[in-house]
Amino acid sequence: MQSRLAPPAWLVRTLTPQTAPIPWPAVGRAGVAMAAPLAVGLAAGQPAYGALVSMGALSGVIGDTADAYRMRVFNIAVPQFFGALGVMLGTIVFGHGWLAVGALTVIALVSGMMSTIGAVASVSGLLLLLNSVIGAGLPLPGPWWKAPLLLACGGLFVLFLALLAWPFRRQxxxxxxxxxxxxxxxxxxxxxxxxxxxxxxxxxxxxxxxxxxxxxxxxxxxxxxxxxxxxxxxxxxxxxxxxxxxxxxxxxxxxxxxxxxxxxxxxxxxxxxxxxxxxxxxxxxxxxxxxxxxxxxxxxxxxxxxxxxxxxxxxxxxxxxxxxxxxxxxVDDRLGLPAALRIRVRRATRNVLLSEGSWRYGLRLALCIGIAQALVSLIAVPRSYWVALTVTFVLKPDFGSVFSRAVLRALGTAVGLVTAAAVLSQVPRGWWDVPVMVVLAALIPAASAKGYAYQTAAITPVILLLSDVLNHQGFALVVPRLVDSLIGCGIALIAGYLLWPESWQTRIGDRLASAVDDTAHYVETAFGPATDHASRTRQRRRLYRDLSTVRTEFQRALTEPPPTGTRAAAWWPLVVAVERIVDATTAARVRVNHGAPDPAPAEVEAVAFHLRELAVGVRSSDRLVEVRADLAGDEEGVLAPLRQEVSAARAITSPDP
Known part of the structure; x- marks a missing residue:
């Protein structure tokens, strides 16, 4: 009976706190950056302005994840520009009914496609859509430029605090x-x-x-x-x-x-x-x-x-x-000289516009946002912007599984609402908001390091407290926010997960097959006479980085419920086997560099052939099938360990689905 009542394994894995250390400097910056604007607003008799600056600071706190100062400039400043643009567009269509639905749907498409470029573009796309939803759903102070300016000031304040030590800790x-x-x-x-x-x-x-x-x-x-x-x-x-x-x-x-x-x-x-x-x-x-x-x-x-x-x-x-x-x-680097900024922007734009995955995610996000906005336009939902906000957070593709994020969002929101209920019912509005905000805001970086559910539980009371400063609804905000979150999670699960087969069928086999193909090419170039050491090193580094990405994708798939999580677990040994093949190839090359005899070209070609055959098998099916590899060669040669690893990889069998 106890085993039947135990939570499923995928949920336990998802809720297990990560072992990442708490970023204490970011904790301190968050408390100051979000509480100081409230104090200034109260002192100036404009608490609503202070709340908007704190909302902008919240965006900066979420993006304050880099260690290097130059990376902080990009991670915080660039998304703030798109966040300001988003709130401006949302303010323009505020109160315009179906025009707002259409505008937010288009913005969601652009935001989703942007999110596939990279980390900074992902956060930028997130803030573009989030602030558009807020601007279209909340009555913000006019004229149209005031809210974007206040939000941008909050983000830039976080950046200022993050760069204070730059002159003393430059490198x-x-x-x-x-x-x-x-x-x-x-x-x-x-x-x-x-x-x-x-x-x-x-x-x-x-x-x-x-x-x-x-x-x-x-x-x-x-x-x-x-x-x-x-x-x-x-x-x-x-x-x-x-x-x-x-x-x-x-x-x-x-x-x-x-x-x-x-x-x-x-x-x-x-x-x-x-x-x-x-x-x-x-x-x-x-x-x-x-x-x-x-x-x-x-x-x-x-x-x-x-x-x-x-x-x-x-x-x-x-x-x-x-x-x-x-x-x-x-001085050379092992990954090549970075291209000029204009070249990288042009390349990223071309890749986004021509990428099937980029359009697929953009359309999926646009569909869910369109449904959310249409629903709240047809049904009277108080402060309906929360539904679209929930959809946006849940459907972030680079943050993990959509299914598990929807579950974690609901659980985290419920926990956060308990904290918010205590704050809104027991703490009077006014100067008491400042010390409360110091504590709540400081929890965001600390909780974010432990996982998405913990981050959601920390962000929820902060947003509700700032919303109450703007709208003065008090404890009445709590229950509607829970209902809105559940509606948003439901839309994301149905329209953003179940209706898209690649969301619940394991498609990561294609990426793994590509990595196996690249491994075959690495085996050939590692012992090719025309390949220099620097080229081999760059290829090996790229291959390890690709395998790290594949490993991350598999770990995300493990948090899915069956059958996706079960299939990912069955494929996991092959991910490890491919990494061991790369290690064995590098080890053989090192031995040759330091006196061991070169392998025969026929041995190298046989290993590469079997790897490519394995890649074809992985790409053509959604489960691994047993393939007996007959790899002959010199048992005393440098490729003997490599042949053993390839044979082991090709003998991996997955259970029947």
Whole structure:
């Protein structure tokens, strides 16, 4: 009986708090940024103006997710422009009935298509639609430019608070990201030959992605020639050979000497503190490298290729991290020079307009917003904007499963309404709103780090408190907001989920098949005579990044109810198998680089052929079928571990649906 009453596994996974640390600086900024405008508005006798500025600050708080200061400018300032544009368009159509329905439907289409471009564009599209809905559903102070200006001031106030320490911590976030990447690699090398290796590799992939995103974003504006920037990029680039050597050390099956990860952690400390450029520090760092993997017990003993690879990579990293003057014209990155802004905008626009996925999501969001607005136009729903707001939050494609988000939105709103009911019924409006807002706003970044349901529970009382400052409805706001949220969740589930087959059928097999195809190409280029090391490195980094995206998609699918969640769980072993194939390919290439004989071209072609055959099988069915792979080759050659991984991947079988 107890097992029958237990919640389903997908709901437990969805409600489990994430282990991400609480961003305490963002917590402090949120409390100040949202409470200060209320205090100023009350002091000036215009509490409604203060509430609008706080609403704009709420948008900035939600977008305040970056560590690097240059990224904060884009993450907060750019979405604020679209948010101001949205509230202006909503204000124009306020009270115009079906014209407002049509306008919001078109805005939803544009917003949905924008959301498929990237992270900043996603938040921009979200604020464009959200503020359009607010402007079309709430009577805001006139003239038409006043509400957009007040909302923008709130977002810019958050940006101002976020940039206060920039003159004193100009490069600290980037240094911290690169240092974290070094520490992640140290943990990976420490896990070589152990069961925890695969989990540590995922951490390394994420750390490298974060570091390169920050460094490349900075490079697009610094032109790659400033001394501190060149040093950081050089330190990040020389970490790649260590990452490449790790799979070879892991496949060897024996743990590395403890001095290896310790030396890498010393380099991490040097990068983070800026303690570089000193010859004595370089000698201290090269000491562990000199005595660990390259240590020879006798004159006749020689290190294995994997040991030699780690030794060479660590020595090179120590040399570059502690060099006194890096050459600014000899710095390259592993993902390519960022294109000019106009080129990226043109490319993104073309991709959005020609992408089937972009149009599909835009039309799905437009349909749901159109239904929500038409419903509240035909049926008298007090403060009906909340229905469309709920639809917008639930249907964010890059935030996770639509189904689970609808469930979490309903649960989070219910919990948030309990808090709101206590505040609206017990706290008198006026100056008491300021300390209450400090506490409630500070909870938003803290709760957002734990998951969507927790974020919703934190945002709900804040929005209701600000709405009450504007409309003075008090406790009467609580029950209608719950009803509106349930209506919005219902529209999103029916019109945005059940009516679209790709929402509940597992379509992530296409992305996985593409990753398998790319892996086959990587196997060919890894041992091709015409491919240089830099090209192989860039291809491997892109492949790992794609696999990280595939892994994220599968993790989202696991939160879906059956059959989607069940199918995703059955396919999960293949995701891990493909990652291991990439590792085995990199390890084989490293062994060849350090003295092992080259594999025969026929062996390479056979492995690539079997991988492409596997990709065809994945793409042509919605479940895996058993395929016995007969991969012959030199059992003592460098490709023997790779053939074993490919055979294991092709032997994976999913249960019958």
């Amino acid at each position: 600290e976030p980037e240094r911290a990201a690169v240092a974290d990447a070094y520490r992640a690699v140290a943990d990976l090398l420490e896990a070589a030959g152990k069961d925890s290796y695969d989990a540590k590799r995922q951490v390394v992939t994420q750390a490298l992605d974060t570091s390169y995103d920050l460094i490349l974003a900075r490079r697009a504006r610094a032109h790659g020639r400033s001394g501190p920037f060149v040093r950081l990029l050089s330190a990040l680039n020389v970490l790649i050979p260590l990452v490449e050597a790790a799979p070879a050390a892991h496949l060897r099956g024996a743990p590395l000497p403890a001095g290896i990860p310790a030396a890498v952690r010393d380099l991490a400390d040097a990068v983070e503190t800026g303690n570089t450029g000193r010859p004595d520090a370089r000698r201290d760092a090269e000491g562990p490298a000199r005595s660990a993997p390259g240590h020879r017990p006798s004159a006749h003993a020689s290190p294995a290729p994997s040991e030699l690879a780690v030794d060479v990579a660590l020595r090179h990293a120590a040399t570059v991290v502690y060099e006194t003057g890096p050459d600014p014209y000899n």
